[in-house]
Amino acid sequence: MMPSSPQWKAYRKMEPDHGTQKKGTLCQKLSKYAVIFLFLAVFGLIFLLRNVNTAENWNCHTVSALDQHQSRIQSKLPTFHNHTFCAHLGQKPSPEELELEERYLLDSIAWPGPPPRSSPVALNQTSDPVHSLFTLPIKEGREWHVGDQLEALVQMHDFQGRPKIYGGDFLLARLHSPELGAGVAGKVLDHRNGSYSALFPLLWEGSAQVEVTLVHSSEAVAVLRRLREEQPQRVFYKSLFRSGSHSETTVCNMCLPPDQKLQCNYTDLSTGEPWYCYKPKVLGCDTRINHATGGYVKNLLTSKEAPLFQSDVNIKVHIHASGPDRINVLPPRKDRAEVESSVKPEAIQHAPSGYYYKDSWRSLNGVTMRQFNESSAITQCLKDKVIYMNGDSTVRQWFEHLLAFVPELKQFNLHSPKKIGPFMAVDSTHNILLKYRCHGPPIRFSAVIANEFRYISNELDGLSGGPNTVAVLSIWAHFSTYPVEVYIRRLRHIRRAVLRLLDRAPGTIIVIRSANLRALDPEVSLYDSDWYSLQLDEVLRAMFKGLNVLLVDAWQMTLAHRLPHDLHPPPAIIKNMIDMLLSHVCQKSHQ
Structure with a gap:
């Protein structure tokens, strides 16, 4: 224990003043100090072990994930409490810091939408997978090797065949080889002008075929966003209340419109996670028996919005290639520097977590x-x-x-x-x-x-x-x-x-x-x-x-x-x- 430590200072304060010390036997004095010293020694040992353990695990799991977000986006989020801290030693994040984290997360999933219009868009002006195309940069004499990156360029068109001039379409891309049982997810980049890039790392030798799918048009995504914000109760729940032979069923959810009805509050006391049910007419809130799905709100779309969601038309439909849709991949190049220089930064940031082979x-x-x-x-x-x-x-x-x-x-x-x-x-x-x-x-x-x-x-x-x-x-x-x-x-x-x-x-x-x-x-x-x-x-x-x-x-x-x-x-x-x-x-x- 160092002389400057708080424990040492506390010990010094507890030492008696020999000038005013009462008389007593030497054994009594030693006994008194022995108890104090033993207490402080045990306390100091516990303190030391606790901090050694903390130091060993500092970077593994005791650092708050909020601090880790800050280290990745220092220019956006300020470092609070001066330093990163252990969860059990530092203060809890303030409401302002949690708000910053939430804002960062929401910004990270921001999705481009179609330009605002005075009237709903007609189907023929929305993205059509049949008229849309993707192309591969295949040139005569070009070779592809394991470790290279393949980029497919996607150009979206509407149902009248006109090129789209804004982004926001939800596309999926994968590179696969049915013969080899191989496949890897591609990363789609939205250029926000109607064109997209699908990036694929080349991870196996042999055939590799590109597949691009339109999941939803940008116009459909705008509808989905509206429903999420305006109709969060479109799936509702119910609970059965029962006492003796009498039973009642009421609607439940995270948030219920008041409707001048009393509510039972089942908010979790530990986490504060909210959950409410309308109070039964006769029974008390403590007679709740179960929880179940109540149903789905219907008729959510307008007559203009409904055509945006059609199977085999604009929901998960493949986009065809303009030209070849596959390449043959050769073994890795000997000159790795050439490969590394050809990889776009976007591909490094969105590297796949794995791939299938056989x-x-x-x-x-x-x-x-x-x-x-x-x-x-x-x-x-x-x-x-x-x-x-x-x-x-x-x-x-x-x-x-x-x-x-x-x-x-x-x-x-x-x-x-x-x-x-x-x-x-x-x-x-x-x-x-x-x-x-x-x-x-x-x-x-x-x-x-x-x-x-x-x-x-x-x-x-x-x-x-x-x-x-x-x-x-x-x-x-x-x-x-x-x-x-x-x-x-x-x-x-x-x-x-x-x-x-x-x-x-x-x-x-x-x-x-x-x-x-x-x-x-x-x-x-x-x-x-x-x-x-x-x-x-x-x-x-x-x-x-x-x-x-x-x-x-x-x-x-x-x-x-x-x-x-x-x-x-x-x-x-x-x-x-x-x-x-x-x-x-x-x-x-x-x-």
């Missing part, structure tokens, strides 16, 4: 991928592990996959509703515990028992954690109808809980599953469009960037694969996701 996902984010084709390999990887899965039905798929693939995992009968949960499975031989629970509202499940609801942040706070604990999180699909601020607030609570967990148990393995693409039709688009999911997905990535967590990139894994998009991806894709999860868990277990 239908197996090859991660590019540091995870050494393994194939878990035998159940015995999975049990060895998960031996002595407790795996908590919290979230929506897309992570419930992971629970179901492991349960079906590993016969040693035996599911306990908790008498939970099918497809709802909570669920639990145990492998007593290998000491494996697997649990699933859905996240708190909003969630579009049927008949969830009210007292079974758990918010993810509260669940994380209840974990002891450690190297044998795996927490898997997935939360996105049920927030598509709300303003993005609602999702930011929920993720902020989860991020804080993640930081607390990693602070008290640094070895805890945390895995976050991102959003994925899904099949769309005119009706589904209005509530669960991929455009909504993309916006949430980008916020999710920004919120957890830099933390000691693994992001399983379901977005790119579904975009790059040859199989059709589905809210619940097919088994071939789920298997690759599970392989990535297990590869990460095994890798961490042996470090």
Whole structure:
């Protein structure tokens, strides 16, 4: 303990003044000082150990993610509290700082729209995938090598064949090879003049074919944005209240119009996450039994807006190439400097997280991928592990996959509703515990028992954690109808809980599953469009960037694969996701 430390000063203040000291035996004096010195020595040791541990983990997981946002955008966000800080030592971010973070996140997902008009746009003036084209820069004698970047130029036209002169279309792009079982997601850049660039890294030898898809026109995206801001209650919920033989059902949501009706407040006391139900006419608020999806508000579109959402016309329709749509990729060049100089900065900033080859996902984010084709390999990887899965039905798929693939995992009968949960499975031989629970509202499940609801942040706070604990999180699909601020607030609570967990148990393995693409039709688009999911997905990535967590990139894994998009991806894709999860868990277990 240094003489200048606060503990030393406190000790000096506690020393007696020998000039005024009362008489007593030498043993009494020594006993008195011994107790004081022992107390201060123990306190100092605890202080020292705590700070050593803090220093060791400074850059791993105790630094606030908000500070990490600031380090990436220092020119936009000021550094507060003078320095980055440990979550358990520094002050909480102020409302002003949280507002800055929210503003940055919203700015990062800002989407260009069509120019303002005095009257609604007609269908023939909107983006038409049939008249639109993309071209590849193929020149005679040009060679393509692994490590190069391919750029496809997309030019959008309207239904009358006229070039579009503004951006905002929602396009997807992928490079794939059916023969090789290969595929990688492309990055689309909007030049805001009707033209777009689709950038692809060349990662395998052989054939590579470009595919560009119009998901929604810019005019349709403008409608989706309006619905999100003006009709956040277009999916509504209900709860059953019951006492004795009397029961009532009322409407519930995050926010309810007053309508001169009394409301029951079910706001979570820990997180402050709001949830309300209209109060039953007779019964009290404490008689609530369950939660369920109530329904979908219909007739959301005007007669001019409805044609913007047509299957096989302007929802997820391929754009054809003007000329060849594929190239042949040769082995890597010997002169790597030439390759590096040809790569655009945009491609580096938006590098893919991985790609498929022979239908197996090859991660590019540091995870050494393994194939878990035998159940015995999975049990060895998960031996002595407790795996908590919290979230929506897309992570419930992971629970179901492991349960079906590993016969040693035996599911306990908790008498939970099918497809709802909570669920639990145990492998007593290998000491494996697997649990699933859905996240708190909003969630579009049927008949969830009210007292079974758990918010993810509260669940994380209840974990002891450690190297044998795996927490898997997935939360996105049920927030598509709300303003993005609602999702930011929920993720902020989860991020804080993640930081607390990693602070008290640094070895805890945390895995976050991102959003994925899904099949769309005119009706589904209005509530669960991929455009909504993309916006949430980008916020999710920004919120957890830099933390000691693994992001399983379901977005790119579904975009790059040859199989059709589905809210619940097919088994071939789920298997690759599970392989990535297990590869990460095994890798961490042996470090």
